[in-house]
Amino acid sequence: MKKTSTNTKRPAFKKAISLCLFFLIAMTGMAQDLQLNDLEYFECQGVNVLVFSNSFNGGFNDEKNSGIEIIHHGVRTIQGGAVRLNNTPEQWDLVPKMTARKVDQDNKSIEVSLRYDDYDFDSRIVVSAIGKAVEIAVFLDKPVPEALAGEAGFNLEFLPSQYWQKTFVMDGRLNRFPRYAASQTITRPNSQKPKQFKGFKTYDDRGTNRFVDPLPMETGHEIIMATDTPERMIRINSTDAELKLYDGRMLAQNGWYVLRSVLPANKTGKVLTWTVEPHAIPNWIREPNIGFSQVGYIPEQPKVAVIELDKKDEVKTTASLWRIKDDGQIEKTYEGKIMAWGPYYKYNYVKFDFSSVKQPGVYYIQYGDTKTNNFLIDKSVYTKITDATTDVWIPIHMNHMYVNEGYRTWHGEPFKEGYLQAPPSDHFDLHAQGPTTDTKYKPYELIPGLNIGGFFDAGDFDIETGSNINVVQNFIRTWELFNPMRDETFVSQKQRYVDLHRPDGTPDILQFIEHGTLNLVAQAEQIGHMASTLSNSILDNYHHLGDAASITDGLHYDPSLKPYEVSSDGKRSGTPDDMWAFTTRDPRLDLRAATMFAAASRALEGYNDDLAQRALTQSKRLMKEATDLINNNKTVNDTQAEEDFNWLGGFDAGNMSTNLQLYGATGEKSYLDNFEKQIWKALDKRLPMNIQTALDAIPYMNEAYKQKLRPYIEKYNDYIKSFDQQNPYGIPIGLGNWAGVNMVLNFGITVNYAHLYYPDIVKKDEIYRVANWLYGCHPYHNYSFVATVGAARPKAVFYGNNRADFSFIPGNVAPGLLFRHPDHFENFDDWPFLWGQNEGTIAGNTQYVIFGSSFKNLVNEQ
Ligand SMILES: [Ca+2]
Ligand SMILES: [Ca+2]
Ligand SMILES: [Ca+2]
Secondary structure: OOOOOOOOOOHHHHHHHHHHHHHHHHHHHHHHOOEEOOOOOEEEOOEEEEEOOOOOOOOOOOOOOOOEEEEEOOEEEEEEEEEEOOOOOOOOEOOOEEEEEEEEOOOOEEEEEEEEHHHOEEEEEEEEEEOOEEEEEEEEOOOOOHHHOOOOEEEEEEOHHHHOOOEEEEOOEEEEOOOOOOOOEEEEEHHHOOOEHHHOOOOOOOOOOEEEEEOOOEEEOEEEEOOOOOOOOEEEEOOOOOEEEEEHHHOOOOOOEEEEEEOOOOOOEEEEEEEEEEOOOOOOOOOOEEEOOOOOEOOOOOOEEEEEEOOOOOOOOEEEEEEEOOOOOEEEEEEEEEEEEEEEOOEEEEEEEOOOOOOOEEEEEEEOOEEOOOEEEOOOOOOOOOHHHHHHHHHHOEOOOEEEEOOEEEEOOOOOOOEEEOOOEOOOOOOOEOOOOOOOOOOOOEEOOOOOOOEOOOOOOOEEHHHHHHHHHHHHHHHHHHOOOOOOEEEEOOOOEEEEOOOOOOOHHHHHHHHHHHHHHHHHHHHOOOOOEEEOOOHHHHOOOOOHHHOOOOOEEOOOOOOOOEOOOOOEEOOOOOEEEEOOOOHHHHHHHHHHHHHHHHHHOOOOHHHHHHHHHHHHHHHHHHHHHHHHOOOHHHHHHHHHHHHHOOOOOOOHHHHHHHHHHHOOHHHHHHHHHHHHHHHHHOHHHHHHHHHHOHHHOOHHHHHHHHHHHHHHHHHHHHHHHHOOOOOOOOOOOOOOHHHHHHHHHHHHHHHHHOOOOOOHHHHHHHHHHHOOOOOOOOOEOEOOOOOOOEOOOOOOOOHHHOOOOOOOEOOOOEEEOOOEEEOOOOOOOOHHHHOOOHHHHHHHHHHHHHHHHHHOOO
């Protein structure tokens, strides 16, 4: 704290100075004190303290996005403030349910009531603004339940990547946050472990019957963190409780640093008080974020940077474009007016249009003192945008294959022991099974033939059937419309071997279609219908990071052996790690599979005729059976519920797509009639969701159909333009718990197709909306969301299966900006572990292949 000296020699001056100082202190004091704003969080310039604006939602349990959160100079560095039952909670440790939230504007305080049903344990937290700090107090009406005494505490979690290597002081003792977890642990009997989510277990105790519990790195009553970094500095003290600092990464790579105080046993009333004072840099203004395309621009396209500004930042009148010449000299090429767009959530937005600059070259944008990195204007900038995805990301995600790249093995052949019939059960990745399994197999019986083909879902290693259906369809659409002959991948189904950057004479995309179809046909043939997923049976191998081939032991599970015991012939083990097939029948999923099989039979004809025939057989059978099942099980209520579900559920109503694809595969007119019966009603009811299906039909339809579709395309063009009013970026921005890249890509693909077939209605300028967003023109930062070749500054970390290395798999597409209520968009690029903003999925990344292929195709059209 800086002390103010006063001048004792000249009283008149002293009085004047004192008066000035008084006003200064009063003014800065006002500016610095935390206020409770209309959005119901505590705010001063540089500091936002949120109290359960985002509650634990139960879906994937502790997503590290909830509780008391602090956004510190624009970065959400602190979250998880709540009564918790563990020193360093993992994702599947119990989270409290928020049962009430009261905001008291008069007393500048927010109170939340929390409950653990599993332990009949209620608590209340009251957060009050006091000057520059908040007081956090925990109240109990009944003492901590006996089973939780010494375990329940108040926790607050700190983002490791923003605190590591920074200094901290605990009760005057100096220390530094470690870059990597290497503190100390003890083990304790499992009987002392608080329950985990739905009784699952996050750990394999190797038969010891003990769990690992981290020890604190420091304890005391006052901690000041990041004394060396004003943006992150925070002081926390408690006079009535001991503060303990832990490293959550000791148990799980996605853990945070945790500060906690154990709640006292046998006490009620106000049982614990912390004072938390995040440092606010005086007069701090967030640096402008200049959004632009990191891949660059072609000369003739519109070029508009969107600049995100602190609401307190004064708007400049102009921005400029500078060119880096071939001799390394720079010159100002263009200076243009800044145009206001206005406020959107937390920030203010302006635009800088430099479309008039068409000369190829290397450029950067300057706005005030902020300069961007350089980017290209050139007709070739988009030519490589899908290469990393098709050549690297997709083959790495081929399941049941050994995948090699140069000197590196990405993974060995996974799941050699195959898949067991899942019993009726609950599941940690949201795949409930039951009440019936709908198969001839007994629970835990091996279902033969499923360990073939298919693609890993995302950052995990399961085969999500719905996603894999999308994958095959995405590849087929790309293949049929753009016919990419690119061959950079060696695929041998016989050797179960994939080698990157080794052409083998077959277009890769055909090999990807084949690989996806092999698994899906096997499901239909072996099970009789589609499994919802082929996934992990135990939680402690679901969160696996590393070589996919080491998730299971490759040996058939034999319950007559002891855990970890291997049979004398080396083929069976007593470790229950085999994957499961979740088989409860869903006729809607079967219908989607039927659609995909019809298309696959067409695409594979002439390349793998046997597989093409098997796919067609399954398509016809599944369509008939699934349609009958849906019709036979209908009650009046079901019909309405199903209609609602179809309109809202992300795929088209009825079976019109299936009919369309079957018509494409067989040429039988009855399928076409069925399609036409449904499409117009679907378009009238929900245009944005069904317009893509209508566009997909154009190659099969006559001119009259295309004319009839025209007014719908005109309406859709209005829909495209409506986004210019909704946000400064002109695209649909998702506000859900998973950032909206699928929705954005869908939008981009549909805009591209609408322009392709109706260029007089949907103008070419519209196709750049989604590319701009993906490649850097978006809130929070301006990095490309695609880990791709071609971008000057792609994102550096993603939630892939190598996330523990703070790395990425080339070609991955991040979901993008995660919205945190009430007004914060976020995409961490130094912390990969939040899947809602950083996890690429197989369905999303193959959607990107269609988007990129159609986009390149349109950009290059004359
Ligand atoms: Ca999954
Ligand atoms: Ca190939
Ligand atoms: Ca096994």
